[in-house]
Amino acid sequence: MTLNNEEINRYSRHLTLPEVGMGGQLKLKEAKILMIGAGGLGSPLGMYLGAVGIGKLGLVDFDVVDHTNLHRQIAHAASDEGRPKVHSLCDTILAGNSNIEVEVHNIRLERENVLELFGQYDIIADGSDNFETRYLINDAAYFTKKPLVSASIFRFQGQITIFDPESGGPCYRCLYSEPPPAALVPS
Amino acid sequence: MLPGVVGLIQATEVIKLILENGVPLKGRLLLYDAMKMNFKEVRVRKDPECALCGKHPTVTELIDYREFCDIQLPGTAVQEEFDEDSFELSPLEFKTALDQDPAAVLVDVREQYEWDICYIDGARLLPTSSFDPATSGLDKETPIYLYCYKGQRSMTALKELWNAGYKNLKNLKGGIDLWAEEVDPDMPQY
Numbered sequence: 001m002t003l004n005n006e007e008i009n010r011y012s013r014h015l016t017l018p019e020v021g022m023g024g025q026l027k028l029k030e031a032k033i034l035m036i037g038a039g040g041l042g043s044p045l046g047m048y049l050g051a052v053g054i055g056k057l058g059l060v061d062f063d064v065v066d067h068t069n070l071h072r073q074i075a076h077a078a079s080d081e082g083r084p085k086v087h088s089l090c091d092t093i094l095a096g097n098s099n100i101e102v103e104v105h106n107i108r109l110e111r112e113n114v115l116e117l118f119g120q121y122d123i124i125a126d127g128s129d130n131f132e133t134r135y136l137i138n139d140a141a142y143f144t145k146k147p148l149v150s151a152s153i154f155r156f157q158g159q160i161t162i163f164d165p166e167s168g169g170p171c172y173r174c175l176y177s178e179p180p181p182a183a184l185v186p187s
Numbered sequence: 188m189l190p191g192v193v194g195l196i197q198a199t200e201v202i203k204l205i206l207e208n209g210v211p212l213k214g215r216l217l218l219y220d221a222m223k224m225n226f227k228e229v230r231v232r233k234d235p236e237c238a239l240c241g242k243h244p245t246v247t248e249l250i251d252y253r254e255f256c257d258i259q260l261p262g263t264a265v266q267e268e269f270d271e272d273s274f275e276l277s278p279l280e281f282k283t284a285l286d287q288d289p290a291a292v293l294v295d296v297r298e299q300y301e302w303d304i305c306y307i308d309g310a311r312l313l314p315t316s317s318f319d320p321a322t323s324g325l326d327k328e329t330p331i332y333l334y335c336y337k338g339q340r341s342m343t344a345l346k347e348l349w350n351a352g353y354k355n356l357k358n359l360k361g362g363i364d365l366w367a368e369e370v371d372p373d374m375p376q377y
Binding site for chain 1 (some may be wrong): 188189190191192193194195196197198200201202204205206207208209211212213214215216217218221224231232233234237238239240241246248249250251252253256258295303324377
């Protein structure tokens with residue numbers, strides 16, 4: 001794998017950083033990242049991962065852009081209302097960097113489709129918004145041995161960590177062995 | 188703006204994993220508080236008793252996550268004999284019944300910040316966060332019409348009232364959100 005001249009020019013500020021360099025930029029280009037959620041977290045996550053030159057980005061979300069999303073889900077424009085979020089985010093990412101490949105999965109993540117999907121990527125980034133999906137993603141990442149970069153937000157607080165039991169670290173269940181009672185989950 | 192900050196930290200960690208450079212956020216939970224504008228770090232250890240990655244795992248394949256997450260609080264289990272539908276009125280039915288029932292009391296069980304966005308004229312605010320039939324000041328003989336945002340919280344309040352001996356109760360199906368669509372087009376939706 002190599003970079004063409006446009007890419008060398010585009011990523012020149014990376015290439016001159018010893019911590020990234022040509023070797024690092026090629027690692028980014030070879031990387032396949034699967035993002036769950038194309039909303040509040042997925043917008044900045046996808047836009048930056050696309051801009052830095054991740055080779056293949058997978059986007060999973062079943063939802064469509066709603067008027068109430070626009071104030072925080074910055075990848076979506078007012079003209080995207082009603083469109084699937086994965087398509088809207090994909091367009092925004094490619095508008096900034098058309099060198100990369102974006103694969104859209106306009107689906108709800110289920111136990112029937114999750115393992116096959118995770119198998120096609122190197123790292124999973126969870127930006128989902130409910131406990132069911134978080135446990136599903138955690139277990140599927142464990143069974144497919146993929147590192148899971150997990151982020152969540154609630155009101156004015158955010159949490160970020162990496163779950164990678166394969167390298168000896170904890171998983172989501174080590175932190176939260178059980179979901180909160182349904183009545184206490186904010187809707 | 189919160190998701191922007193958090194999403195970019197997430198992106199940074201993804202890139203560090205790919206580059207195999209720096210100190211990854213493994214075994215550390217980073218907590219960000221936008222109001223206090225501080226970051227805290229909590230160590231997260233592998234749980235040897237973890238049902239998934241522990242020594243004696245009980246989760247050995249993907250499970251039914253909907254069922255796993257559907258844990259009921261003690262005392263809130265759904266009572267089979269309670270027929271929710273019999274208390275529900277569509278927005279138009281709700282309005283008609285309310286207009287024809289001058290003695291009726293209209294109760295909004297949403298929170299103050301929701302009330303500040305919009306409310307139905309003539310309503311009293313009794314937020315679910317502090318709702319207690321005993322101190323509600325509601326009369327047991329008076330017809331009580333309840334609503335919230337989507338109709339679920341008001342149904343919970345309705346059940347509490349029912350269990351406390353109130354019998355003349357109605358619930359706005361779809362809440363004030365559907366009311367805005369079907370009865371009052373000038374009302375904002377949030």
